[in-house]
Amino acid sequence: MITVKIYRPAKTAMSTGRANTQYWVLEYLEEKTQYIEPVMQWTASTSTKPQVSLNFPTKEEAIQFALKNEWTYKIIEPKNRKIIPKSYTDNFIKQV
Numbered sequence: 001m002i003t004v005k006i007y008r009p010a011k012t013a014m015s016t017g018r019a020n021t022q023y024w025v026l027e028y029l030e031e032k033t034q035y036i037e038p039v040m041q042w043t044a045s046t047s048t049k050p051q052v053s054l055n056f057p058t059k060e061e062a063i064q065f066a067l068k069n070e071w072t073y074k075i076i077e078p079k080n081r082k083i084i085p086k087s088y089t090d091n092f093i094k095q096v
Helices: 059-068 088-092
Strands: 003-007 024-028 034-036 043-045 053-056 072-076
Touching: 003 059, 024 059, 053 059, 059 072
Parallel strands: 003 072
Antiparallel strands: 003 024, 024 053, 034 043
């Protein structure tokens, strides 16, 4: 049976923007289909499933798609951001 994971991607470390974090992604879980190609010694695979990722606007739509195709799924919930409000003057407060 095919197993997929459903998650919301995190923002990149190189950016403060959160533009690509508003959708849900459905990806196949890795299968052990990779092997070392004997001539060039490259990593090869017999499956193209790890290259496929589907985007959905909501988690429920991703779950419905997995259920429609009779796949088992694993949901990875996003972690909530903890925003600590600070002001500029906090940089100059002397810590005792």
